[in-house]
Structure formats: C-alpha cells, structure tokens
Amino acid sequence: MDELTRQATRQWTLAQPAVSAFIASVVRDFRDRDDVLQNVAVAVIESFHAYDPGSPFIPWAIGIARRQVGLYLRRRGRDPLVFDDDAVACLAVAFHAEAQDRSAALDYLQDCLGSLEGRAKKLIGLRYREDLKPAAIASQTDMTANSVAKALQRVRDHLRECIDRKALEANVQ
Structure with missing residues (x-):
C-alpha cells in the first residue's frame, strides 16, 4: 500500500x-x-x-x-x-x-487530562489506558471498588466541567 x-x-x-x-x-x-x-x-x-x-x-x-x-x-x-x-x-x-x-472537545479533553494530578491521574490511567474495571483498580490502589467508582465519577465530572469551561472561554474569544 x-x-x-x-x-x-x-x-x-x-x-x-x-x-x-x-x-x-x-x-x-x-x-x-x-x-x-x-x-x-x-x-x-x-x-x-x-x-x-x-x-x-x-x-x-x-x-x-x-x-x-x-x-x-x-x-x-x-x-x-x-x-x-x-x-x-x-x-x-x-x-x-x-x-x-x-474535534474541539477532544482537544480540550487532552488539555484537561494533562492537568490531572495524583490519584485522579492514576485512576483515569488505570481505567482508560489499562482498561481495568473498578474492582481490579481497587486491588491495585488499596481502595474499595465502590470508592474507586465514586472517585472516577468525580474525576469525569471534573473533566466535563473543564471541557465546558474551555469551550466557553474559546467562544468568548
């Protein structure tokens, strides 16, 4: 080819x-x-x-x-x-x-993912890069599966807010 x-x-x-x-x-x-x-x-x-x-x-x-x-x-x-x-x-x-x-939202997502630190970054990496389920993540992080799921939801909410904020800023400019 x-x-x-x-x-x-x-x-x-x-x-x-x-x-x-x-x-x-x-x-x-x-x-x-x-x-x-x-x-x-x-x-x-x-x-x-x-x-x-x-x-x-x-x-x-x-x-x-x-x-x-x-x-x-x-x-x-x-x-x-x-x-x-x-x-x-x-x-x-x-x-x-x-x-x-x-396309813009994906660009914003990359920026927002780059701003993650600590446990949030680790959890997102385990969930989406390693494709692990909350139970598997729990065994690697000394957390319960339920607390992993709740923490991931908080991180996703944070990412959604970050994307929305960046989109709003781009529309203002």
Missing part, C-alpha cells in the same frame, strides 16, 4: 462514524445506507489526492458524502419521502459543525 492510500485510510477511519451518521440522517433503508457509505469510501480514497491537508478532513469527506447522497436521491427521485437538495445541504452543514465541536 502506498503512503497516500495509507494516509487516506487513516483519515477515513476517523471520519467514517460522522460520515455514516450523516448518510443515515438522509437515507432510510439500511441496505442503501451501506451502499452509499461504500461509494463514499471509494470516492474518498480515489479523490484523496485532491484533499488539502491544511483543511479539516471530516467536512471534506462529508462534502463527498453529500454528492453521493445526491446521486442516490436522484436515482430515488420518485420516492415522496426523499429529502431535497436544500435539506441535504442543511444536514451537511449541521454535521460539519458537530464534527468541529467534537
């Missing part, structure tokens, strides 16, 4: 859930959704050479999905429950905005 195809595959793997959700919002039949999603994947790989790495990938992929959905809708033109082009465009804009929000 050449490097361009490898990069395209990596980007597509990250974008696929958002693109799939966009397609599902327009295409009712699940078999048709799968077909459209496959067509989008092929189109993304085939046209990846035209992608500008300086711009966000997900909106670019949703643009390709929008064209593929448009082709699908034109083929299904007699169906009275098919969205028109304007509705599909509005959905594409909404999914683009949602993808940007999620």
Whole structure:
C-alpha cells in the first residue's frame, strides 16, 4: 500500500462514524445506507489526492458524502419521502459543525487530562489506558471498588466541567 492510500485510510477511519451518521440522517433503508457509505469510501480514497491537508478532513469527506447522497436521491427521485437538495445541504452543514465541536472537545479533553494530578491521574490511567474495571483498580490502589467508582465519577465530572469551561472561554474569544 502506498503512503497516500495509507494516509487516506487513516483519515477515513476517523471520519467514517460522522460520515455514516450523516448518510443515515438522509437515507432510510439500511441496505442503501451501506451502499452509499461504500461509494463514499471509494470516492474518498480515489479523490484523496485532491484533499488539502491544511483543511479539516471530516467536512471534506462529508462534502463527498453529500454528492453521493445526491446521486442516490436522484436515482430515488420518485420516492415522496426523499429529502431535497436544500435539506441535504442543511444536514451537511449541521454535521460539519458537530464534527468541529467534537474535534474541539477532544482537544480540550487532552488539555484537561494533562492537568490531572495524583490519584485522579492514576485512576483515569488505570481505567482508560489499562482498561481495568473498578474492582481490579481497587486491588491495585488499596481502595474499595465502590470508592474507586465514586472517585472516577468525580474525576469525569471534573473533566466535563473543564471541557465546558474551555469551550466557553474559546467562544468568548
């Protein structure tokens, strides 16, 4: 596999859930959704050479999905429950905005995780990096499983508040 195809595959793997959700919002039949999603994947790989790495990938992929959905809708033109082009465009804009929000939230999460210290950092690492359940964490930390679960909930609440605060600060600027 050449490097361009490898990069395209990596980007597509990250974008696929958002693109799939966009397609599902327009295409009712699940078999048709799968077909459209496959067509989008092929189109993304085939046209990846035209992608500008300086711009966000997900909106670019949703643009390709929008064209593929448009082709699908034109083929299904007699169906009275098919969205028109304007509705599909509005959905594409909404999914683009949602993808940007999620991307920003992940950036904020990284910052907030970096600010954790001590026991909170250790518990989050054991739970999410090591994929341990509270009972297993309890045996490593001299805590009860119940106290681990409560401590993890407090840390998650702290992270959620930190993300919300950073998002608010970004919107003010």
